[in-house]
Amino acid sequence: MTKLLNDRFLRALHRQPVDRTPVWIMRQAGRYMPEYKSLRSRVGDFLTLCKTPEFACEATLLPLQRFDLDAAILFSDILMIPEAMGMGLSFVAEEGPKFSSVITAASDINKLPCLDPEDDLSYISAAIRLIVKNLNNSVPLIGFAGSPWTVATYMVEGQTSKQFYKIKGLMYQEPRLLHQLLAHMTIETTKALQAQINAGVNAVMMFDTWGGILNDALYKEFSLRYMAEIVANLKSDNPTIPIILFSKNSGRCLTEQAATGCDALGLDWTVNLAKARELVGDKVALQGNLDPCVLYASKQRIAVETKAVLEQYGSGPGHIFNLGHGIPLDVDPDNVQVILDVVKGVTWR
């Protein structure tokens, strides 16, 4: 692999010294950017944007044209795997994702196809190759997938949920059936991430947005276990690829997350970075965790809160600055610049 001009992000993932804390922003290509809104109105719907390599590449690069970020992240969606399985995904304005078919019985799971990512998700590989070419070794590119549990919540609920009655009902009623679904998604997610690695991403992140709705024992059984399998699968074939796990609202299980063999943990804003660091020691790097809503505050307050996150982590390597969740769609992009300015003013050697 050719050396990157800016490898701060990768060095921090490996807990190596860096000249300053690297920074990127979850959902950095998003509706808070006028450039993104204009791309969206040109393209039309969100799925077309994800499925057209040229558009996905353009969206991926937009935030890097405006901001001096230390990583790019593939523009895509965690639901592209079930979409490719033919579950009929659509995005309804203001309502989020909807599947036209949902998983309710064993027969639905048995019918789920085994994907060939190079074919069924070929637009992702093509987008990655295009992005890598355009990045021209400037910064690393992050690939990603949803965790099997999180993606399964959408496949079973059919949409975003508040109480997750359907998937939790299934979990308590027919745990073996749910395990069958999760095992299938684990294989498919491994293949999809391997294809992203083959196409050229420099790191991968797994988003487990809904692991935190489970108690610790069930989180380990139904979510963490499958993420750990994916980590092990990927590491055995790609020992040097850095892997980040992000389980929202799961600050109770950081030690167990760190034991999966991943390289870094993403943390939401409810986790105390100093305490998290104490817990995980030098096992993993930590990524996060400014409350995205801080971006609604005055520039002065944003600077104070950004500094507070840096200070909570403290000195020494292994921190990647980020928000604790995706950036809201209606914040002022100039406020993002405040974060970058503050992070860049602080030198951790």
Add this chain to the structure above:
Amino acid sequence: MTKLLNDRFLRALHRQPVDRTPVWIMRQAGRYMPEYKSLRSRVGDFLTLCKTPEFACEATLLPLQRFDLDAAILFSDILMIPEAMGMGLSFVAEEGPKFSSVITAASDINKLPCLDPEDDLSYISAAIRLIVKNLNNSVPLIGFAGSPWTVATYMVEGQTSKQFYKIKGLMYQEPRLLHQLLAHMTIETTKALQAQINAGVNAVMMFDTWGGILNDALYKEFSLRYMAEIVANLKSDNPTIPIILFSKNSGRCLTEQAATGCDALGLDWTVNLAKARELVGDKVALQGNLDPCVLYASKQRIAVETKAVLEQYGSGPGHIFNLGHGIPLDVDPDNVQVILDVVKGVTWR
């Protein structure tokens, strides 16, 4: 006060020995009961049910006619205080509560009236008197209110929220304004709970459904602090009234919750009861915390999970069995009976 025939719940709140763990079910009068659905279709809308003492009384008593529960809880809603303030509350099917006016500026807060609960919420006092009379000293009656923070989220967002961008934006942009709103709601909530005590409730519970969306420091500043004020206010005038605090997703701050002077903490299903007990020691009783979705499982599994909760608490006084959140609207009422059977089969002396 006349002695209650069944005072298990109150004894457990005071951490006194009981013949067995007392049990009640959050949202025990709810749509999972055919009797409740028939009452609702007779009454029409939810607000009429809450605001008509005879109906509220009937709803409160329904679950006690079917199940041998150790406490009744007033049938009402945490949004009745802002409703009485004239914010235009309505309940839209499938969508939850909506306010026709919302808090966006200082002028909105300055306009909020000071209520006289005996007048503006007189239907609640009337319902309580009627319920107490009908209960005829059989079991205690629980009164309740939302926490200032949780009720404020609805007043600012105008409805149920997923990301709470508006109230969190306000919190970071104009913290003093939000504090002004919370201080006002603290006074009004204290008065409303005092009126419930005057009318005859035997215990009060504060529901802080959304405290857990804040990091620890902000939870203490914007949610817990105001609940602590209400506890102090109520305790100074009613030293023997037991008070339960329930902050969902706030298992990180149990020690601080226990230090408010309340008598018990409600726990959601993500908290480990044994660890919680270790943390709070003999300071408070603990209420909870079966995952409501367990009620979707087989009767055998429900029994196993119910036993597991009892065992996680262990022996000794101070446990009130409950769900970790409200009961889902579509579970089989016979499954609730399984919980009660198991709790009653186990004797903790």
